Amino acid sequence: MKIAVVCANGRVGKLVVKEAAGRGLDVTAIAKGENQTEAKQYVRKDLFDLTAQDLAAYDVVVDAFGAWAEELLPLHSKSLMHLCDILSGTEKRLVVVGGAGSLYVNKEHTMVVSDGPDFPAMFLPLAKAQGKALAELRERKDVAWTFISPAGDFQAEGERTGAYILAGEELTLNERDESIISYADYAIAMVDEIVSGSHIRERISVVRK
Numbered sequence: 001m002k003i004a005v006v007c008a009n010g011r012v013g014k015l016v017v018k019e020a021a022g023r024g025l026d027v028t029a030i031a032k033g034e035n036q037t038e039a040k041q042y043v044r045k046d047l048f049d050l051t052a053q054d055l056a057a058y059d060v061v062v063d064a065f066g067a068w069a070e071e072l073l074p075l076h077s078k079s080l081m082h083l084c085d086i087l088s089g090t091e092k093r094l095v096v097v098g099g100a101g102s103l104y105v106n107k108e109h110t111m112v113v114s115d116g117p118d119f120p121a122m123f124l125p126l127a128k129a130q131g132k133a134l135a136e137l138r139e140r141k142d143v144a145w146t147f148i149s150p151a152g153d154f155q156a157e158g159e160r161t162g163a164y165i166l167a168g169e170e171l172t173l174n175e176r177d178e179s180i181i182s183y184a185d186y187a188i189a190m191v192d193e194i195v196s197g198s199h200i201r202e203r204i205s206v207v208r209k
Contacts, residue, residue, distance in 0.1 A: 003027045003194060004058040006047055006065065006083065009036045011156055012097050013064030015187035023191065028058070047079050052086045060194050061087060063096045073129035080133045088142045095194055098149040100179070101127025102134050103171040103205055113152060113171055134203060146199050148190055151181040151207040158182025163209035164189050172207050181208045 005017050008029035017037040020027040029039035032046040045054065047065060055061055065079045080096065087094055101114035101123065113119060114127035134147055152171065164185050165174060173179055181189075189206040193199060 001026065001060065001195070002058045003060045003062065004030055004043075004055060005037075005039075005062040006030045006050070008039065008042075008064060009033055010064050010066050012066070012183055012186065013037070013062070015183050016062055016064060016097075016190055019184075019187040019191045020194070025191070025195075030054075048082060050082070050086060055086055055092065058092060060093045060095060060197075062190070062194070063094060066097070067129075068126060070125055073125055076129045076133040077136055080137060084137070084140050084143045084145070087144075088140075091144065093194075093197060093200070094143055094145040095190060096137065096145060096147045097190070098134060098147045098203065099127055099130035100149050100152045100154065100171070100205070102131035102203075103149050103152075104169050105171050107170070109169065138203075141201070144200050146193060146201075147203040148186075148193065149203060149205040150186050151205070152179035153181070154186070155180065155182045158184065158208075160184035160188070161208060162188060164206045165209050167205045167207060169203055169205070172205060174207050174209060179207055181206055 003020055005013050007013050008017050009031040014037050017027055017029050017039045021038050028041040029037040030043045035042040063083055067075050103113050105111050
């Protein structure tokens, strides 16, 4: 299995590369700047310049794109659809780093986390942009995608516990009534999914055990 991590210099991307490399998997980091990852194989190229030929050698492509500035938020959809177009009609899998704001909070799946009155206003534009990207991804029947949402409290500097709960479309709490996961544990869950390929055309979520 050959894995490409796109936007690998980001905080999540670097940890996914580290986790995959630590398991002895064949992983290539792709980013537009100098290599900041632990990958021995590196391609310096902007996501929007990638072509089908660039990704032809890989079995799994990880989309670790992230943007937070308001003027860049539309790029969540644009970048994801660009990768979908490249992989369209192939058996290659696309595994996407998603957000928690689009997780459902009721069994009818009519309300999401970002609809709540206590959702931080500063994160609402990002949540909406990621939710829009997910909605567009759901329409892509031509791509073998998997969208992985973290828990509500996604901790960049959190510890690597090695234990997590794999959940589905709804916000899930652990035994301590927490919705929390570290970037490192999220990377473990993502590489587990890369290896198993168990959730094709599904959104899943993960929370610390």
